[in-house]
Amino acid sequence: MAAQNADPRKTFGAAVLEAAKSNDNIVVLSADSGGSSGFGDFQKQYPDRYYEFGIMEQGVVGIAAGMATTGRIPVFCAIAPFATSRPYEMFRNDLGYMRQNVKIVGRNGGISYSDLGATHHSLEDYAIIRMIPGVTVLAPQDPGEITVAVNAMLTHDGPVYMRIGNEPIPELFNRKPFVIGKGNVEQEGDDVTIIMTGTVAGAVLEAAELLERDGVRARVIGMPTVFPIDAELVVESAKRTGKIVTVEEHYVIGGLGTIVQEVCSERAQVPVKKLGVPHTYATSGPYQQLLAHYGLDASGIAASVREFVGNPV
Amino acid sequence: MSDQIVRELELQAARCRRAVVRMIRSSGCGHLGGAMSCMDIITALYFHTMRLDPANPKMKNRDRFILSAGHKCMAQYAALAERGYFPADVLNTYGKLGAKIPGHPDMHKLPGVEANTGALGHGLSISTGIALGLRADGDGARVFTVLGDGELPEGSNWEAAAAAAHFGLDNLTAFVDDNGLQISGRTTDIMNMQPIAQKFASFGWAVREIDGNDMAPVVACHDALPLEKGKPSLIVAHTVKGKGLTFAEDQVGYHYWKPSAEQLQKAEQELDAAIKSKEVR
Numbered sequence: 050m051a052a053q054n055a056d057p058r059k060t061f062g063a064a065v066l067e068a069a070k071s072n073d074n075i076v077v078l079s080a081d082s083g084g085s086s087g088f089g090d091f092q093k094q095y096p097d098r099y100y101e102f103g104i105m106e107q108g109v110v111g112i113a114a115g116m117a118t119t120g121r122i123p124v125f126c127a128i129a130p131f132a133t134s135r136p137y138e139m140f141r142n143d144l145g146y147m148r149q150n151v152k153i154v155g156r157n158g159g160i161s162y163s164d165l166g167a168t169h170h171s172l173e174d175y176a177i178i179r180m181i182p183g184v185t186v187l188a189p190q191d192p193g194e195i196t197v198a199v200n201a202m203l204t205h206d207g208p209v210y211m212r213i214g215n216e217p218i219p220e221l222f223n224r225k226p227f228v229i230g231k232g233n234v235e236q237e238g239d240d241v242t243i244i245m246t247g248t249v250a251g252a253v254l255e256a257a258e259l260l261e262r263d264g265v266r267a268r269v270i271g272m273p274t275v276f277p278i279d280a281e282l283v284v285e286s287a288k289r290t291g292k293i294v295t296v297e298e299h300y301v302i303g304g305l306g307t308i309v310q311e312v313c314s315e316r317a318q319v320p321v322k323k324l325g326v327p328h329t330y331a332t333s334g335p336y337q338q339l340l341a342h343y344g345l346d347a348s349g350i351a352a353s354v355r356e357f358v359g360n361p362v
Numbered sequence: 363m364s365d366q367i368v369r370e371l372e373l374q375a376a377r378c379r380r381a382v383v384r385m386i387r388s389s390g391c392g393h394l395g396g397a398m399s400c401m402d403i404i405t406a407l408y409f410h411t412m413r414l415d416p417a418n419p420k421m422k423n424r425d426r427f428i429l430s431a432g433h434k435c436m437a438q439y440a441a442l443a444e445r446g447y448f449p450a451d452v453l454n455t456y457g458k459l460g461a462k463i464p465g466h467p468d469m470h471k472l473p474g475v476e477a478n479t480g481a482l483g484h485g486l487s488i489s490t491g492i493a494l495g496l497r498a499d500g501d502g503a504r505v506f507t508v509l510g511d512g513e514l515p516e517g518s519n520w521e522a523a524a525a526a527a528h529f530g531l532d533n534l535t536a537f538v539d540d541n542g543l544q545i546s547g548r549t550t551d552i553m554n555m556q557p558i559a560q561k562f563a564s565f566g567w568a569v570r571e572i573d574g575n576d577m578a579p580v581v582a583c584h585d586a587l588p589l590e591k592g593k594p595s596l597i598v599a600h601t602v603k604g605k606g607l608t609f610a611e612d613q614v615g616y617h618y619w620k621p622s623a624e625q626l627q628k629a630e631q632e633l634d635a636a637i638k639s640k641e642v643r
Contacts, residue, residue: 100494100529108487108521115491118426118476119499123491138481139518143488146478147469 054217055192058126058156061213062087064199065124069095075203076100076116078125080109086126086156110136113151114143122150122203128162129155129171129212133178144208145181151209152202158188158212159248159298160331163339167330171212176303178210179276185229186276187211188247188297191220194273197227205229214248214298216336221250222271232279238266241358242286243350245296246272246305252340253296255347260354267294267354275305280312287317294322294354298345301325322357324350367410372577373640374444375405379606380633381440381453386619387626389457392465394610394619397437399541399601400508402575407506408441411584416446419473423501426476426492430485431510431539432466438475439463447474483516485509486536490526493534493594504533504587512544514555520565527566532588535595536567539574541603545617562596574599607632 069075069091076098077088083101084092092099102109106127113123125132132155133140144151155174162169179186187209189198195213202209222235232244236257245253250271257267268290270282287293293313295306306323313321326343333339340346344353378401386392404427408414412425429438436456443450448462455461462471466480477488489507496503513519526534538558542549550556559569568590572579580599589595603617604610607629610619621629 097498102521102525102528105521105525107518108490108525111484111487111518111522112491112494112525114477115488115493116495118488118492119495121495121498139484139487142478142481143484 054219056215056217057192057195057213058085058087058215060087060192060195061126061154061199062089062091064196066091066094068200068203069098072122072203074120074122076121076123078102078109078113078123080104080106080127080131082127086154088126106131107136107139110139110153111143114139114147114149117149117151122152124152124154126154126156128169129158129174130169133171133174133210137177140178141181145184148183149208150206153210155210155212157215159214160326160339161214161216161248161298161336163336164333166333170331172300172326172331173303174210174212175275175297175299175305176307179308183207185209185274187229187273188275189213189273190245190247190250190271191218191222193220193222193224194227197224198273201227201229212247216248218251221254227273230274230277230279232270232272232274232282234268235271236267236269238268239290240266241292241294241354242268242270242290243294243296243354244270244272244283244305244309246275248298249296249345252345252347252350256350256354259347259351263355265355265358272305276308278308278312280316283309283312284317287313287319292320292358294324294357296324296345296350299325300328302328322353324353368577368581369640369643371406371409371581373637374409375402375577376633376637376640378405378437378440378444380637381443382436383626383629383633384453385436385439385456385463386621388454391618391620392436392456393433393617395543395603395616396431396434396510396539396541398605398607398610399603400434400539400574400599401437401605402577402580403508403537403539403599404437404441406577406580406584408445410581412506413503416474419447423503425503426505428477428485428489428492428505428507429467429479430507431482431513432479434508434510434539435463435465435467438467442472442474448472482510482513483518486519486522489534489536490522490531493526493531494529497531497533504535506535506537508537508539511538511540511542511549511555511558512552514538514558515553523562523565523567526594530592531594532590532592535587535597537574537597537599539601540598541601543603543612543614543617547614559596559598566593567596568593569596569598571598571600574601575605606636
């Protein structure tokens, strides 16, 4: 499988380049971040649509809003915390309140910049960005989904935040159209529903196999639109399996798990177990070890689900 | 530039200042001082300098105006109403529930407003982005923005200042409404950003200093834009906060004004008299 793994940043950059071929309005903005975001080819092919600003994320987001008022579709990709927390008020006012058609992409999301430490981790981005009315939050899960999500993002009229990782990832799913606001049942099962988003999908699918061996049949839902969430699918799954586990590379508060709980508290009162990173500054280390440390590897996820369904090994 | 043009703009500015107090009568309070200090610049923009069509506020090749210091919005509302973007009676809704003219401008509520400013330090970045987009469009449209002197410590201004100069945006002009006061006192005491002109010049802007409440140099400056080809233009407009109301001029207490009935009447009388004196010339 390793040979088939793709760098999500390169997949993302290639998808933007492809879309830009048929849409002259697409422009790329960089805060000394474009090369590492997969935009090397874009810069070569469309130098007059590639704007380098140096390290000034607040300025870039405001400038992107201004460019969007003239009909451009600016795409700005940077390390996730520097594209979200740093320019948050510009995101809120200039993109959200002004309803501008700008696409912000946080790469190296979650704890994937593992060894660089908490300044470079982004564990609150789903939470803070979805608090801005009118902003769509996406976290596609494999190379194929990143490609179709980029197209959906660029076609959608309005501000979008997309988060991707940096660890090479395999194709996990059959290619299907990307519909913003819709989740997908990736595996059927009746004992428990596992709802996942973003970079954890590979580990969740592996965990589901481990659970199956233990006789726990999980319904696995991929939720690449974190917000607005596919509430119908959440409710249907809650009613069907009676229990939900959420898995995300994000704080256990504020993100996918909290959003699922909000839906369930209104429409289907079932127990929800949230897996993610505890609400503290994450430690540093090699990425896979760090994920295992927080129980976000396949065996850790499987163990948490087993305990939750009352079937610990 | 003829004396006639200057006299007409002075009369128009007087009418706009009167409209500000009309809004304060509606609301009972408002950001008076800054609206009055930048009024001559904004009047000249809307009545002399900018390419615009009030009947077609989204005209593609229109010049754009961004009020970075969004709390001075009564100045923009007054100019837009006087220019015919919307009926003047909308000014009587200032401070009312759901008004199209809120305490900071909202582009989705009012024709002629191009950005939702109010949080300080945003307007220059937005203007820089617009200028980049308009330059690529190639139809000669320009961007004008008014910053308050009190918002200059916001770091994001200097990010935009670097970018606008780096990209050589000579279709962008920023006015600093240098009235010398902010809510807590003298700008030089709160955080001294002087010398403003030299700071922008060192960032690569073409700069000029003018008396921002004297219409002749204001218009002459507008007519001289861009100050230098290949550079954004920065105008330090030396102004008087509360200009036009003698009791409020250069007084820190009139940044935000909640007048008594007597004060309001006095203000209206003074501004009515100013209009009359300019009409008879």
